[in-house]
Amino acid sequence: MEKKTLVMGVIxxxxxxxxxxxxxxxxxxxxxxxxxxxxxxxxxxxxxxxIESNADVxxxxxxxxxxxxDCRGMxxxxxxxxxxxxxxxxxxxxxxxxxxxxxxxxxxxxxxxDRVFGPGTPPETTIAALYEDLGVQPPEETEE
Amino acid sequence: xxxxLLMDFGSTYTKLTxxxxxxxxxxxxxxxxTTVQTDIGEGLQNALDILEQKTxxxxxxxxxxxxxxxxxxxxxxSGLVPELTAEAAKQASLGAGAKVIRVYSYELTKKDVAEIVxxxxxxxLLVGGTDGGNSECILANAKKLxxxxxxxxxxxxxxxxxxxxCEELLEKWETHVCENVMPKFNELxxxxxxxxxxxxxxNRIIQAKGLSKASELISGIMMPTPAAMMAxxxxxxxxxxAESGIGELVAVDLGGATTDVYSIADGMxxxxxxxxxxxxxxxxxxxxxxxxxxxxxxxxxxxxxxxxRVSQLSGIAPERAKEMIQFLSENTETLPQDQEWxxxxxxxxxxxxxxxxxxxxxTIEQVYTPMGLAYSQxxxxxxxxxxxxxxxGAIIHxxxxxxxxxxxxxxxxxxxxxxxxxxxxxxxxxxxLAAMGLLGQYYPDTALRIMKKELVxxxx
Ligand code: B12
Numbered sequence: 252m253e254k255k256t257l258v259m260g261v262i263x264x265x266x267x268x269x270x271x272x273x274x275x276x277x278x279x280x281x282x283x284x285x286x287x288x289x290x291x292x293x294x295x296x297x298x299x300x301x302i303e304s305n306a307d308v309x310x311x312x313x314x315x316x317x318x319x320x321d322c323r324g325m326x327x328x329x330x331x332x333x334x335x336x337x338x339x340x341x342x343x344x345x346x347x348x349x350x351x352x353x354x355x356x357x358x359x360x361x362x363x364x365d366r367v368f369g370p371g372t373p374p375e376t377t378i379a380a381l382y383e384d385l386g387v388q389p390p391e392e393t394e395e
Numbered sequence: 396x397x398x399x400l401l402m403d404f405g406s407t408y409t410k411l412t413x414x415x416x417x418x419x420x421x422x423x424x425x426x427x428x429t430t431v432q433t434d435i436g437e438g439l440q441n442a443l444d445i446l447e448q449k450t451x452x453x454x455x456x457x458x459x460x461x462x463x464x465x466x467x468x469x470x471x472x473s474g475l476v477p478e479l480t481a482e483a484a485k486q487a488s489l490g491a492g493a494k495v496i497r498v499y500s501y502e503l504t505k506k507d508v509a510e511i512v513x514x515x516x517x518x519x520l521l522v523g524g525t526d527g528g529n530s531e532c533i534l535a536n537a538k539k540l541x542x543x544x545x546x547x548x549x550x551x552x553x554x555x556x557x558x559x560x561c562e563e564l565l566e567k568w569e570t571h572v573c574e575n576v577m578p579k580f581n582e583l584x585x586x587x588x589x590x591x592x593x594x595x596x597x598n599r600i601i602q603a604k605g606l607s608k609a610s611e612l613i614s615g616i617m618m619p620t621p622a623a624m625m626a627x628x629x630x631x632x633x634x635x636x637a638e639s640g641i642g643e644l645v646a647v648d649l650g651g652a653t654t655d656v657y658s659i660a661d662g663m664x665x666x667x668x669x670x671x672x673x674x675x676x677x678x679x680x681x682x683x684x685x686x687x688x689x690x691x692x693x694x695x696x697x698x699x700x701x702x703x704r705v706s707q708l709s710g711i712a713p714e715r716a717k718e719m720i721q722f723l724s725e726n727t728e729t730l731p732q733d734q735e736w737x738x739x740x741x742x743x744x745x746x747x748x749x750x751x752x753x754x755x756x757x758t759i760e761q762v763y764t765p766m767g768l769a770y771s772q773x774x775x776x777x778x779x780x781x782x783x784x785x786x787x788g789a790i791i792h793x794x795x796x797x798x799x800x801x802x803x804x805x806x807x808x809x810x811x812x813x814x815x816x817x818x819x820x821x822x823x824x825x826x827x828l829a830a831m832g833l834l835g836q837y838y839p840d841t842a843l844r845i846m847k848k849e850l851v852x853x854x855x
Contacts, residue, residue, distance in 0.1 A: 264762050264763075284527070291672070291762070291771060300479075300581075303479050303524055303577065303580060305525075
């Protein structure tokens, strides 16, 4: 299978590093070619990395509550940069406190995100979504 | 005694340095006006006569040369994203000693291609995309270039998956394929491209520039002068097996038209809560400030630093300073004759050093997070560097070298600039560094020991 490329990182001034590392390992093991930008990533960095690496999807994490502010305008910037139709995922603790998730999801979808994941989403859920959206299969178990 | 001659063919001067590699001593230096238009051998002969008047007749066992004549190695680079592969291509070219005429990013337009052709580069470096990444851009650019008549060699160092296709598109051109300058996202890999650039310079460009006339006089290695300077700095910093180097350093070469800055330092963050942003920068990095120079680019210094600071540092009223600067920009050969002109040159040199090193060094910004301060660093952190090497006419021919060099250090008005905090200043009084870079290709221990002996410390 041709490997799909994803660009990932924690957006804005957010320094929560642990989840990002876990996701990186999970996505890599699931057969994706991961460009991990780490923490404190600006919209421009995701976009530039996606252009050079010809990425299929950008996976944005936000843990510290300011995700909504940080993510605003991201889709428009992607369009501007020629990344028309690139998949945008977001997850983590993307808003402050406990808000009804369907409202949160709606707001992020309006911003142009294709998939929005609530707090505590396990990596498997995201991976399943990636396989579905990108039309690929899990890598076959290789003999050790 | 085993005398070796080191030649530096510049666009205006031919500089010679003679060393005895047996006793590891400098025998003498000399320079003479170069006449590239007529015959390079003539300038060389004149300089040799001057040299031998000082040293007596020398029977050179070996002769090595570097050159920045005829504009040096003039390059165009083309990459994808300005901050990423386009920047990587620029850094690769500068590190190889090139003069980068222009950096293009994204897809070239017809107008861009016409501009490239009109600017008559010696070489083009074509990159874009990580390996397996974007291929549209580099292919589109190869296609655009294939539609015009070949003008120079092209080095292809982009996404490896489309290197073959680029070569096919550019079949009329002389192409050289090498490893990607950015094989993975944010991973710089500029040495292979630099090696290729030097090789092409050696095999092809020096002939085109009429330097081969001198080649029967040369036993080996022609490289661009800045590449020789870079080699010298790397040798001085790192040392050899037999002789230790002086450690991480920054070097400033203040010229009439440009100011070059080199750093041999890893530049990693020095504070723990720092996150590095932007393209990883090379350990051996060179920048060229085309708008900062003591004569041809004198107004660039004023534009960057402001006339008030020129006035404050020189003690000359702004209006008078402007008049003097205008005069110098029109009479580029002028050397300071009295105290007032010396003061002006002092101020200009200080501000040129300050500006050029500030642009070369990284920057750091405080980021306020709810749990306190964090830092975000772009570029190299040079604060721990403890050695600064300075060269170039306006710095080495003045008594105030130390004071000028001190402007390369961090100052409280620009707290975000990651320049060295405190350092020892080493002066290339005899202007031998490029020559030592050349010598170092064959006699690294000797070249290193001569540099350590000849570089003199300047105090503020
Ligand atoms: C450790 C920690 C810190 C450390 C971080 C150290 C570091 N460098 O990593 C420090 C002390 C620096 C810190 C600071 C702050 N923190 Co804090 N922190 C935590 C804590 C306790 C654990 C985070 C963690 O590592 N979890 C373990 C990893 C594995 O889980 P994770 O990060 O959630 O990631 C998983 C999932 O979220 C998911 N995921 C993540 N991204 C994505 C993306 C997609 C697309 C998908 C599908 C899934 C997904 O998958 C990951 C792997 O399973 C959490 C509370 C908690 N228990 O979660 C608070 C917490 C995240 N912090 C919080 C806050 C508010 C802050 C501060 C703003 C202030 C403060 N109270 O200290 C600052 C912000 C600093 C900054 N600029 O970012 C809040 C956020 C509240 C909100 N969003 O409404 C939390 C939830 C605590 C709380 N209940 O109040 N924090």
